[in-house]
Amino acid sequence: MLPALNHVGLTVLNIEDTITFYKHLTSVEVFEEAVHITGDGVGEVIRVKNPDYKSCMVRIGNRAFELIEHLGSKGRHLVANHNDICGIHLAFMVSDIEDVYRRVKALGFEPTTDKPFTAHDLGGYKAFFFRDLNGVQIEVGQIN
Template sequence: MTGQIYHVGLTVSNLDQSIQFYWDVLGLQFQGEILMEGPETDTMFRRESCKARVAYLNGTDKSGMPPVKLIQFLDSQISKQSADLFTTSVSELCFYTEDIEKMYQHLQKHGVECLSAPQSFDFTARGFGKSKAFYFRDPDGIILEIMQPM
């Protein structure tokens, strides 16, 4: 019934700060920004007079990668909670890299909170291969992951 993932949406507290992080620090390409408002927006988000700034960023020109959609609700109180890998939710958004050690050093240089250094995994016995990965947080504390298949 469904097809490929169209985009991945993240609610953020400060759209400009998040665009800067995803664009300047992670290197995603800024695709554009829209303002959502009106009766359709109110109905979809189930909130009267709802206004949302929405930005789209993508890490590649390839059509197979869904963009990251950043949403900042205007004139609304956002409940900011610390992301937790052990709570039912989307646990993380994972990005591919060809050089995980370089990416880790890049994030460290920009003061990004990394939850660990890159770790090596070997799941070849289970048919998944080898990889290196680590988790880190965006400016709102949303957990992200960097992975390099080996």
């Protein structure tokens, strides 16, 4: 039995740029500074030949994320859609969705809709989606 989820790992283009991006939108705490990882032993475990990457741990709210930046053995840049198997999205709850929508646009990111949509079949839940600088789908929602 797996007793608890420890963290979610996200492979990113650049750790520092990713942290800076999220600091514009939410509180991000780096609780383990980036470490450089190489070696065949690690490569066997993660199934990457000659691994060469940095890893750092951040906390957003009470959730932990491992940010992974491959320096040498870069893989494919996958941009998954909501209906793709293994596609993920990060969801954030806010109290003023219109303000966050404007801030996202001011940062140069394009939401998938021209305004937050209202899901009437979900009790009036308001939300919008956009992609972060790594292509990860972000959901911003507000419960009315």
